[in-house]
Amino acid sequence: MKIIDKYILKRYLVTFSVMLLMFIPIGIVIDVSEKINKMLANKVPLTAILKYYYDFTIYFANLLFPIFLFLSVIWFTSKLANNTEIIAILSSGISFSRFLRPYIIGATLVSLFSLVMGFFLVPKASQGFNDFRYNYLSNNPTVRENQDVYRQISKDEFIYVSNFNYESKMAFNFTYEKFKGDQLEYKINASRIKWNPKDSTYTLYNYSKRIIGELDDKLIKYDQRKMKMEFDLEDLTPVVYVAETMNLGELNRFIEKEKQRGSPNINTYLVVKYKKYSIPVSAFILTIIAVSVSSMKRRGGMGVNLALGIAIAFTFIFFDKIFATLAEKSSVHPLIAVWFSNVVFGILAIYLLRNAKR
Template identity: 75%
Template sequence: MLKIIDKYILKRYLVTFTVMLLMFIPIGIVIDVSEKINKILANKVPFIDVAKYYLDFTIYFANLLFPIFLFLSVIWFTSKLANNTEIIAILSSGISFSRFLRPFIIGATIVSLFALIMNIFLMPSAAAGFKSFRYKYLSNNNGANVKDRSDVFRQTSKDEYIYVSSFNDVSKMAFYFSMEKFKGDKLQYKLNANKIKFNQKDSTYTIYNYTKRKVGEFNDVIETGEKKDTVFNFDLDDLTPVVYIAETLPLNELNKFIEKEKSRGSSNINTYLVVLYKKYSIPASAFILTIIAVSVSSMKRRGGMGMNLAIGIILAFAFVFLDKVFGVLAEASTAPPLLAVWTPNILFGIAAIFLLRNAKR
């Protein structure tokens, strides 16, 4: 009897979540197409690039709204069980509420593993393709699309600093490049260039319209030129904006990159850590959101499913809102990134315990 009920609930859990994804993702695609169709047509974007973009968009969009999709799907089918008095029948047969939760936890485990795999293996390449398309084809008339790729200032070693105003990951070129070299607290030289391009064949750089000023004890030495091939001791990733790098690196490369930035004493290390910790915190939220959704929707209410869905939407958006707020807080302050990223899970975990106790009563 219990195995039949477990299979029934687990099947409904997974099917409803899948249907919720398949229902909302096309809506997101349609809205995105309606906003960008004019630019896509004006720029004569190849169909294959558009197809790849919306494949990446699907993964990016699903990962972004994963908590909302999961929460609403669990509330939807649990409310239907409650309205059909199926939950009352199950509990009246002598099954405890904790035992009733077992197939939900199994379903949350499956969904959590799916989200974890997507975060580790699919999201980096999807984020890279998603952002590259928007920069290449959609950024000309929309500064918001390149906002996260502008004004990169980074310490590349103990005494070297670089700056670029913007970076094009398609052409591997950065604009308005500046590099400063210090010895102690004294400036040794400063290099400015209108453009800097990375050459993949030999891992060199080409600087255009450059000026190099060497600071002397009595006189400065100035070198200028239109074009010069040279070698720098920083990587191409150092020219890329912080968030853009973090979102597009596979897990092992992200860990190595974080260690490298820590050794450099980078001031942007919190931003990388937020991206890393979210790869685990979002999948873990599947368990917390599932318990809250079942606790909220397992009883009949006045207003039926509509009331449960209203509560679910409010709680789901509250979770996403807190996740964004604490993520930004960790990036922009001295708050510990690990604590900030996990705070929404901690708060909603406390709420889950409280609601579960009430539901058992």
């Protein structure tokens, strides 16, 4: 590796690291200012707060790292251009493609790190982040939000809960429906359902079972009934929460199981899976765009480059969020939705790179 490669690569990695170290504390301060009253009111232990902000740092650093990377490349490349260093490098006979090589090496290192984080570290951080919010910041800490979770657990079996408590393993307003073809065979209702890990059973409170007959129905009631049921505890949890807390292997197995069950929420799981691959790839695309935009010395200086960079960054975020939501809520295929931003901005990167070479 030549001196010029080491020089640019060092600036690339150092500026990116400094950008993260600058913005993450700002995010923590804003988050503390929003949640401090609830933390004090709920007497949250200091250890829980420290663990929460450790998870917070990993979760949001991974979520926003392409933007931090993009702005850091814009920043230091603009400084190189304003100091006429890029002109000197290109005048020495080095091509623009050769000048771009240390940037690609830097993007590769950052992408690999992001890939490992997305596969192994971010799921645990996501679980800790959500656990803290539900346990300490929720208005009703015994309930994990009014999720109204509807799940199809097999071809002819459906369940519903209004909300779920992960700590006590208890769900509320439970309904189980068993169909035979298009006809309802029987329906079970319970005000609460609690998971028993010792024997892998469920306890149903205020249990009632209505068996549908040809002429009349049969109704069975118990104050409390313990029984085995053919669904997992994860089936009662919020959809996105489950997907975000699994590593790659667990998520793949979970998706296969949900496909066999005919789950209507499969697109949500696929969006989470595909994002694990698309976010690292965006590092290359945004790096090329950033270098192409900021490598020319402009009359307005770094301010113009930064303004242009911020506009592109927020447009990227806008497309990414809109199409991810479309995949979850409509018939848009998750793979197309997740990769749409990378494809569009990849084409933009090629155009800007050719223009910069000229």
